[in-house]
Each structure stands twice: as C-alpha cells, then as structure tokens.
Amino acid sequence: MSDSIVFTHPEPTPTATRVWPVFLPFAGCPYRCAFCAQDKQTGRDEAALADILRSLESDLDQALARGKGPYEIAFYGGTFTALPEPWPETFLGLAARFRERGLISRVRCSTRPDCVSSDVLDSLRGLGLDMVELGIQSFDDAALITSSRGYAGEVARCACQWVKEAGLSLGVQLLPGLPGDRPGLFAADVRTAAALRPETIRLYPCMVIKGTPLAEIWKRGGFQPWSLDHAKQELAAALPLLWERNVRVIRFGLAPENSLRENILAGPWHPALGQSVRGLALLEIVRTRLVQTGMRPVSFSVPRRYQGELFGHKGELTDDYRALGLGRSAVRYTDESDFTLA
Ligand code: SF4
Structure with missing residues (x-):
C-alpha cells in the first residue's frame, strides 16, 4: 500500500x-x-x-x-x-x-x-x-x-x-x-x-x-x-x-x-451545473486512485482553486467523500498545484 x-x-x-x-x-x-x-x-x-x-x-x-x-x-x-x-x-x-x-x-x-x-x-x-x-x-x-x-x-x-x-x-x-x-x-x-x-x-x-x-x-x-x-x-x-x-x-x-x-x-436545469458536474468528475478521480492503490486515506490536500467544487454544489458529495474516509476535517486547502492523499 x-x-x-x-x-x-x-x-x-x-x-x-x-x-x-x-x-x-x-x-x-x-x-x-x-x-x-x-x-x-x-x-x-x-x-x-x-x-x-x-x-x-x-x-x-x-x-x-x-x-x-x-x-x-x-x-x-x-x-x-x-x-x-x-x-x-x-x-x-x-x-x-x-x-x-x-x-x-x-x-x-x-x-x-x-x-x-x-x-x-x-x-x-x-x-x-x-x-x-x-x-x-x-x-x-x-x-x-x-x-x-x-x-x-x-x-x-x-x-x-x-x-x-x-x-x-x-x-x-x-x-x-x-x-x-x-x-x-x-x-x-x-x-x-x-x-x-x-x-x-x-x-x-x-x-x-x-x-x-x-x-x-x-x-x-x-x-x-x-x-x-x-x-x-x-x-x-x-x-x-x-x-x-x-x-x-x-x-x-x-x-x-x-x-x-x-x-x-x-x-x-441547475443554477450551478458546472460546479456539480466538475465535483462529480473529481470525486471519480479520487475514488479511482484509492481503489487502484487500496489506500485508506486520513488526509487530503487540495489546491485552493478546487475548494468551491470539491464537495459539489451545497456539499452534495460530502457523504461520498466520507465513505472514502475523507470527512470534511480531513481536507486541507493549500497553495500547491497537486492533490495529495495520505
Ligand atoms: S442560434 Fe443556432 S440554435 Fe439558435 S436558431 Fe440560430 S442556428 Fe438555431
């Protein structure tokens, strides 16, 4: 792992x-x-x-x-x-x-x-x-x-x-x-x-x-x-x-x-369809990485520019991230350009 x-x-x-x-x-x-x-x-x-x-x-x-x-x-x-x-x-x-x-x-x-x-x-x-x-x-x-x-x-x-x-x-x-x-x-x-x-x-x-x-x-x-x-x-x-x-x-x-x-x-119709769709796509990227490696993460560093879409529109993806072991308290927004799961 x-x-x-x-x-x-x-x-x-x-x-x-x-x-x-x-x-x-x-x-x-x-x-x-x-x-x-x-x-x-x-x-x-x-x-x-x-x-x-x-x-x-x-x-x-x-x-x-x-x-x-x-x-x-x-x-x-x-x-x-x-x-x-x-x-x-x-x-x-x-x-x-x-x-x-x-x-x-x-x-x-x-x-x-x-x-x-x-x-x-x-x-x-x-x-x-x-x-x-x-x-x-x-x-x-x-x-x-x-x-x-x-x-x-x-x-x-x-x-x-x-x-x-x-x-x-x-x-x-x-x-x-x-x-x-x-x-x-x-x-x-x-x-x-x-x-x-x-x-x-x-x-x-x-x-x-x-x-x-x-x-x-x-x-x-x-x-x-x-x-x-x-x-x-x-x-x-x-x-x-x-x-x-x-x-x-x-x-x-x-x-x-x-x-x-x-x-x-x-x-x-959705007032912020892009935020919702981009959030879903990012969730899938994270999920795929975790499945491929078998990792059980405890923290997730996220470039600040993705802060507005990580959890989707109005936090709609919060439960999905929690199911991956990534509650909101596990997420830290940074000025780096990379995402880091650890
Ligand atoms: S703007 Fe485009 S979609 Fe609308 S009527 Fe003209 S050709 Fe059709």
Missing part, C-alpha cells in the same frame, strides 16, 4: 482572457431551431444589427478611455458566418480597429456547421477572426434529422476540419439529450468531438423552453428531456476523455439568466 498519492487535476490550464460577449440573437439563422430560445437565454431581444454595432462601438470607446482590457470579443447568439453582407466584415472591422488600439486581443464567433465553407473561413480569418465555435449539437445523423437541424453528421465533421485548416481555433457546442437521443449517443458524440481536438467545448443539455417548437412537441408527449441526475452523470463521465485530449470545457448548461429561468418548462 502507498504512503501517499500525489496527482494533478487532468484538466487543461484555463485561460485568463476576459470575454466581451456581443449577442446577436438569431441574426443570420436560416430558421429557428426547435430547441433554441436565444432571446430568453441571453436576455436580449432581436435587435437591428446597426443598433448593436452603434452601442458596441460606444461601449468599446468607453472601456478604452477607462484603460480597461484587453478582451476577447465574442459574437454569440446567431449564425455569424451567414449574417447578410456586409455585417461580418463590419463587425470584424470594428474589432480590428480596437485591436490596433490594444483593447481587443482576440475575436471569436459562433455559427452553424452548415453555414461555413473554406472560402468564407479564409476570408473571415483575413479580416481578423481567430476562433469559430460551431453549434454542432450532435454528429449523429438520426438525431440531427429528428432535431430538424438540416445537416448530416459528416457536414459537422467537415466543418470542424475546415475551421482548423483555415488556421482558426475550433470550439464545439453539443446538445446532450437532444430530440432523437438514445443511450450511448452523447458518449459517442464526445468521442467524435475529442478526436477532432477542439480548443474548447460547451455542453448544453437540452431544455424545453417556453415559446419554442420543442415546447409544443413536449406538451404533446413527443419529447422527454434528460433528468438532472442523468445529465450530471453523463456530463461528468464525458470529462476525463475531453481533459485527456486537452479540450477545455468552458460551459455546462445554459447561463442562469432570469429571463431563462422563468421560461423553463422541463429539462435538467
């Missing part, structure tokens, strides 16, 4: 860049997807692009005058690569001007996989785009058909390749538990995504939100979202492979905007 077990957390190093989100709800989208409620998710209604541009420019000017930044500017909430001309160039031109002045350090956008091509990506990269997040949702043909996404899994895989071939960083967004889900589908999507080596991934378990076509399907009994417990288990199980492939998981679930909470009809 070992005297102590020392290990580091397997997740890639988080970046310190501050993101400046610019929401363009539904702008450029060919249609509204059944599950999507960008207006409620972001708390922003659809707005004229000219108004968004004007207020963005004014806000950036003010931030510059106050000596803030640098920021990564992120165009979210729509299909950036399908915005009508000349809007992609106009937004990127604005970002480029503030980049020259030191306020902006990086530019990213989100878009659909069937709205990119090598030519478009090359051109946008030339205009200063650094990263593209693709709303893949799933790589599975059957689930994509049931979800009415309008493209096949191969299109999603090709789009990921094109983003990387254009010299852009790739972000992937998946929608676990989407219409057409079946056992093992999300795990398969995670394996496909991990093999494509994106820089980041966002995992948004499918929710039923008022006013969406999915809400009508759900009311008729045609869709059953994941339970919260199932979502937590599936997401936690996905993390080891993503971390092993150096993929940063930058979002679990929709952000807890008030406008969203009051419109949720069903689905695995």
